[in-house]
Amino acid sequence: MIANCLKVNEEGHLEISGCDTVRLAEQYGTPLYVMSEDEIRETCRRYVASFAKNYNGNGKPIYASKAFSCKEIYRIVLSEGLDVEVVSGGELYTALQAGVPGSQIHFQGNNKSVGELTMAIENGVGDIVVDNREELERLETIAMEHNMVAPVSFRIKPGIDAHTHEFIRTGQIDSKFGLDLASGEAMDALRRAQQLEHIVVKGLHCHIGSQILEKAPFVHAAEVMLQFFAKIRDELGMTLETLNLGGGFGIHYTEQDDAIPYEEYMGDVSAMVHSKCQELGLQLPRIYIEPGRSIVGEAGITLYTVGSIKEIPGVRNYVAIDGGMFDNPRYALYQSSYTCLLANKASQPADYVATIAGKCCESGDLIQEHTLIQKPEIGDLVAVLSTGAYNYSMASNYNRNLKPACVMVSHGESRIVIKGETYEDLVRNDV
Numbered sequence: 002m003i004a005n006c007l008k009v010n011e012e013g014h015l016e017i018s019g020c021d022t023v024r025l026a027e028q029y030g031t032p033l034y035v036m037s038e039d040e041i042r043e044t045c046r047r048y049v050a051s052f053a054k055n056y057n058g059n060g061k062p063i064y065a066s067k068a069f070s071c072k073e074i075y076r077i078v079l080s081e082g083l084d085v086e087v088v089s090g091g092e093l094y095t096a097l098q099a100g101v102p103g104s105q106i107h108f109q110g111n112n113k114s115v116g117e118l119t120m121a122i123e124n125g126v127g128d129i130v131v132d133n134r135e136e137l138e139r140l141e142t143i144a145m146e147h148n149m150v151a152p153v154s155f156r157i158k159p160g161i162d163a164h165t166h167e168f169i170r171t172g173q174i175d176s177k178f179g180l181d182l183a184s185g186e187a188m189d190a191l192r193r194a195q196q197l198e199h200i201v202v203k204g205l206h207c208h209i210g211s212q213i214l215e216k217a218p219f220v221h222a223a224e225v226m227l228q229f230f231a232k233i234r235d236e237l238g239m240t241l242e243t244l245n246l247g248g249g250f251g252i253h254y255t256e257q258d259d260a261i262p263y264e265e266y267m268g269d270v271s272a273m274v275h276s277k278c279q280e281l282g283l284q285l286p287r288i289y290i291e292p293g294r295s296i297v298g299e300a301g302i303t304l305y306t307v308g309s310i311k312e313i314p315g316v317r318n319y320v321a322i323d324g325g326m327f328d329n330p331r332y333a334l335y336q337s338s339y340t341c342l343l344a345n346k347a348s349q350p351a352d353y354v355a356t357i358a359g360k361c362c363e364s365g366d367l368i369q370e371h372t373l374i375q376k377p378e379i380g381d382l383v384a385v386l387s388t389g390a391y392n393y394s395m396a397s398n399y400n401r402n403l404k405p406a407c408v409m410v411s412h413g414e415s416r417i418v419i420k421g422e423t424y425e426d427l428v429r430n431d432v
């Protein structure tokens with residue numbers, strides 16, 4: 002199985018962290034998101050341990066909550082010693098509601114509104130990651146009005162083209178995110194920040210993309226960023242304290258994904274950080290990384306019930322489920338690969354070629370095409386694996402479908418962490 006939390010039990014059912022998925026479906030209904038708390042905590046601990054090993058604890062992982070945001074996930078990562086990254090007023094609000102101290106929040110985004118920036122200032126957000134010049138000026142004004150000094154870092158485009166889907170690639174020059182290094186845009190913004198009384202620049206940030214399955218781009222990004230650290234010191238006389246190297250570590254969606262153990266990324270990047278700092282005469286900055294997908298992705302699965310099967314001879318076999326692009330839009334958006342199986346027949350051979358189709362009025366509403374599953378019948382339980390990241394967080398109410406509940410499982414116990422929506426929820430804001 003592609004995740005440690007998964008196994009097939011004696012009844013031939015898929016089990017996640019000791020919970021039989023057939024029982025979960027009976028208890029909570031489908032569609033249902035299921036997340037393994039054990040797996041999430043284990044991954045957090047691996048990242049934290051890597052910081053102890055590679056940087057003597059001078060740094061920490063930050064959970065990029067766009068991957069999966071709800072109150073409980075903030076509580077879990079906080080209790081494992083992580084900071085939290087948010088990218089909107091909504092994520093910020095949820096994190097604060099969950100009890101995350103402002104000082105442990107890093108606020109990203111390429112177009113934060115005045116309202117969002119004000120909320121960040123008023124709640125003592127510890128790191129506002131400035132994306133552009135306008136935002137810098139906006140923030141100075143807001144901080145001045147509040148008689149405060151805003152701690153910021155700068156989002157830099159290091160000019161690195163990581164091999165991943167073009168929609169989730171962000172470190173190259175043609176990107177809407179961040180300040181460009183090569184043209185001097187980033188240096189100009191830092192120079193300007195030096196003149197501002199209500200801004201204190203703590204460090205730099207970069208993020209080169211997502212679902213990256215190679216180490217080299219991360220190592221290269223660290224090198225480029227530290228060279229810029231030295232340039233800032235030399236040209237502006239500024240010593241920056243923090244370097245956030247972003248997230249993007251790839252996970253297993255299928256057995257074919259050659260995901261690198263996180264310790265290996267951490268080790269190679271740390272070797273570069275140490276040697277570059279020495280070469281450039283820099284004091285080792287406090288290092289942050291910002292993983293989202295790799296913390297929650299493999300820990301989550303989605304359960305669906307088969308409602309219809311259409312076998313079109315010579316064409317394909319549609320297996321229709323009670324969810325679809327409204328709870329997982331990733332195949333429709335990026336043609337993402339997934340491993341699908343029948344959770345109630347998990348020990349049977351997977352020799353039936355299926356196209357798993359959703360229930361939205363849209364031909365492109367598919368979860369996976371031509372994938373091998375066990376021979377399906379109406380009422381079977383489909384499990385889609387590695388749906389913990391960017392599924393619930395990207396869900397919608399398209400066709401006025403209801404966003405499913407999310408259950409957290411740990412050591413054979415389950416509990417609801419997000420209630421399933423109701424029809425009343427759907428009309429709550431309608432007038």
Ligand code: LLP
Nearest residue numbers: 065208211212248249250291292293294391
């Ligand atoms: N930090 C920043 C500034 C980011 O923009 C992102 C992701 C992350 C951290 C976390 O990256 P991760 O470790 O999760 O790869 N919806 C797409 C993914 C978009 C990622 C956007 N930024 C998907 O479903 O694949």
